[in-house]
Amino acid sequence: MRYMLLIYDAESQWNSMSEQERGQLYHEYMTFTDQIKKSGHHLAGDPLQPIATATTVRVRNGKPTTTDGPFAETKEQLGGYYIINASNLDEARGIAARVPSAKFGSIEVRPVMEVG
Numbered sequence: 198m199r200y201m202l203l204i205y206d207a208e209s210q211w212n213s214m215s216e217q218e219r220g221q222l223y224h225e226y227m228t229f230t231d232q233i234k235k236s237g238h239h240l241a242g243d244p245l246q247p248i249a250t251a252t253t254v255r256v257r258n259g260k261p262t263t264t265d266g267p268f269a270e271t272k273e274q275l276g277g278y279y280i281i282n283a284s285n286l287d288e289a290r291g292i293a294a295r296v297p298s299a300k301f302g303s304i305e306v307r308p309v310m311e312v313g
Contacts, residue, residue: 201307
């Protein structure tokens, strides 16, 4: 079954890290990604640009409106994702616990709805 791992963390925490700390975390992400690719769990995944680059689109009464920047002020922002293949929710949770940002952020595990 496919699961999406949504990676939430405080962008301000990333911004306050030293170059060396960010480099170490990037290295941990590369290692983690290589591991889940080798194990056959990895289907897709990417980091996202900073929250300031976001645009929110809404359609109300047939008229689209856009808002630049984050939709809501929150302590944690969506920073990236993985789509994985796991045999069950417990396996998906175990993989999510290994995502490097789980140490200071949160990883939301959601089954992907199979359509068609």
